[in-house]
Amino acid sequence: MLRISKLTDYGTVVLAHLAHSGAAYASASEVAAATGIGLPTVSKLLKTLARAGLVNSIRGAQGGYRLARDAGRITAAEVIDALEGPVSITECSASDSHCDLEAVCNVGSAWQRINVAIRRALDDISLADLARANAPTPRFHFAGTPVSVERTEK
Amino acid sequence: MLRISKLTDYGTVVLAHLAHSGAAYASASEVAAATGIGLPTVSKLLKTLARAGLVNSIRGAQGGYRLARDAGRITAAEVIDALEGPVSITECSASDSHCDLEAVCNVGSAWQRINVAIRRALDDISLADLARANAPTPRFHFAGTPVSVERTEK
DNA sequence: CCAAATAGGACTAAACTAGTCCCCTTTAAC
DNA sequence: GTTAAAGGGGACTAGTTTAGTCCTATTTGG
Numbered sequence: 544m545l546r547i548s549k550l551t552d553y554g555t556v557v558l559a560h561l562a563h564s565g566a567a568y569a570s571a572s573e574v575a576a577a578t579g580i581g582l583p584t585v586s587k588l589l590k591t592l593a594r595a596g597l598v599n600s601i602r603g604a605q606g607g608y609r610l611a612r613d614a615g616r617i618t619a620a621e622v623i624d625a626l627e628g629p630v631s632i633t634e635c636s637a638s639d640s641h642c643d644l645e646a647v648c649n650v651g652s653a654w655q656r657i658n659v660a661i662r663r664a665l666d667d668i669s670l671a672d673l674a675r676a677n678a679p680t681p682r683f684h685f686a687g688t689p690v691s692v693e694r695t696e697k
Numbered sequence: 698m699l700r701i702s703k704l705t706d707y708g709t710v711v712l713a714h715l716a717h718s719g720a721a722y723a724s725a726s727e728v729a730a731a732t733g734i735g736l737p738t739v740s741k742l743l744k745t746l747a748r749a750g751l752v753n754s755i756r757g758a759q760g761g762y763r764l765a766r767d768a769g770r771i772t773a774a775e776v777i778d779a780l781e782g783p784v785s786i787t788e789c790s791a792s793d794s795h796c797d798l799e800a801v802c803n804v805g806s807a808w809q810r811i812n813v814a815i816r817r818a819l820d821d822i823s824l825a826d827l828a829r830a831n832a833p834t835p836r837f838h839f840a841g842t843p844v845s846v847e848r849t850e851k
Numbered sequence: 852c853c854a855a856a857t858a859g860g861a862c863t864a865a866a867c868t869a870g871t872c873c874c875c876t877t878t879a880a881c
Numbered sequence: 882g883t884t885a886a887a888g889g890g891g892a893c894t895a896g897t898t899t900a901g902t903c904c905t906a907t908t909t910g911g
Contacts, residue, residue, distance in 0.1 A: 603909030757878025758886040
């Protein structure tokens with residue numbers, strides 16, 4: 544179910560390594576060696592992350608990458624957005640795709656709401672959290688009006 | 698980001714229609730006509746949902762489908778599981794796929810935790826909720842130990 | 852100038868998705 | 882009992898997406 548791509552997963556590994564490197568710039572080759580991910584792939588990831596503003600880069604010899612901000616201030620949602628683009632949980636909730644069933648559907652908006660909710664949750668998870676293994680499993684639950692409470696109105 | 702497949706989305710529409718039909722059995726053709734989704738697709742969806750135990754079916758002439766339980770007792774997580782299979786948020790957190798980076802990674806477990814957390818949330822959303830349009834957007838947040846709180850320990 | 856790097860994007864093979872189709876079994880109605 | 886309506890179970894295919902590689906700039910330290 545609900546899947547993020549392998550590249551996003553790798554991206555997290557790469558970012559976690561940069562978090563570990565602190566303020567020093569690390570080259571793509573260094574990161575590749577340290578993480579065991581192929582250099583071309585690491586390179587591609589870092590380029591994308593740089594364009595998204597999550598990492599800073601220096602070109603030329605002795606160049607490299609480092610986190611643009613503290614690991615505690617980079618969110619899981621940003622990482623996903625950077626590497627997967629602004630894809631939505633359902634196709635018909637994406638900007639312009641106009642689903643034929645709209646009139647009949649009545650459902651899309653619910654998935655959209657779930658989508659928004661999940662995004663909010665991911666906004667609360669930092670790269671620092673992701674990089675820290677063995678932390679206790681967080682618990683989501685609904686706040687405010689619980690969506691699972693039946694309303695008697697039609 | 699975090700996407701469910703179009704088929705799962707359709708599946709929800711189909712289930713929502715069955716929820717509306719109540720205890721009566723509706724044929725795949727009826728559902729297709731009512732939802733505007735192609736008959737072969739509806740048929741495929743209903744077969745899958747029947748195998749997953751979310752709908753009951755009667756074969757033969759005058760046969761059809763209806764929800765196996767009350768719409769309030771079918772969860773979004775079940776629908777996703779039935780239609781997308783037990784896929785996990787990251788590849789390496791799936792049962793047997795053995796990621797080479799495991800030793801280096803340290804990250805997988807975090808996504809896994811997020812995965813579990815999202816699943817829990819989806820367990821709290823019923824088909825009845827999904828079928829009801831225009832409900833207020835639910836709000837997720839972390840309960841217990843907030844994962845975004847930095848710990849000073851290394 | 853040269854070598855080490857990043858920037859950007861083209862390209863390809865593999866995997867997955869969505870959708871269709873076919874043949875079988877079950878069952879109600881005539 | 883025959884027929885037609887309906888579900889059961891897959892096989893198959895076109896299209897899309899993903900993952901990964903590679904090539905050609907451009908930048909910059911020595």
